[in-house]
Amino acid sequence: AQRVTQPEKLLSVFKGAPVELKCNYSYSGSPELFWYVQYSRQRLQLLLRHISRESIKGFTADLNKGETSFHLKKPFAQEEDSAMYYCALRSDGNAGNMLTFGGGTRLMVKP
């Protein structure tokens, strides 16, 4: 069975500092990884997905199959990045669009 682990429940950084939110997964097949974000008083929304290989709001994430990781990075954190971040895995070959979520990391960016 697949599993997603986000080891940090809370990550606090100062504005302008680099930030890395860790995500590790366990899955024997070929996974598709996502990062979802939930800003205060807003609904959960997709931030980025590994197959897109794009940078969204300055965030990037690279799928490392050797380390089974999909860490989310941003070189210079902004206060508006403060939110709850969830890493999610979509496994191949199953019923389809089923997501397994990690426990989430709350990012706090201090001024």
Next chain:
Amino acid sequence: DGGITQSPKYLFRKEGQNVTLSCEQNLNHDAMYWYRQDPGQGLRLIYYSQIVNDFQKGDIAEGYSVSREKKESFPLTVTSAQKNPTAFYLCASSINIQSNQPQHFGDGTRLSIL
């Protein structure tokens, strides 16, 4: 304005009572999902539906029931058999179950026990 609407935003349940959470979408999505969100545990899948009149159990279906009589609607009933119902409940939808398109989420319903 397309999207997913969950109601109510806050809900209180008495011991032994069943309560129903509403989820409506106007995105013309075939697939709909219910998740439970607990602090530190992320989102866990309760039930999902691929199409009208079809639904399947997720990882934590015990104590919950659903129906999918209309494409737009996927209500979740929290029954008295659910011994720890206090949580934040999120509804989501996607184009279909086979799609790799992202899931769209509602604003959630927070359920508490009186």
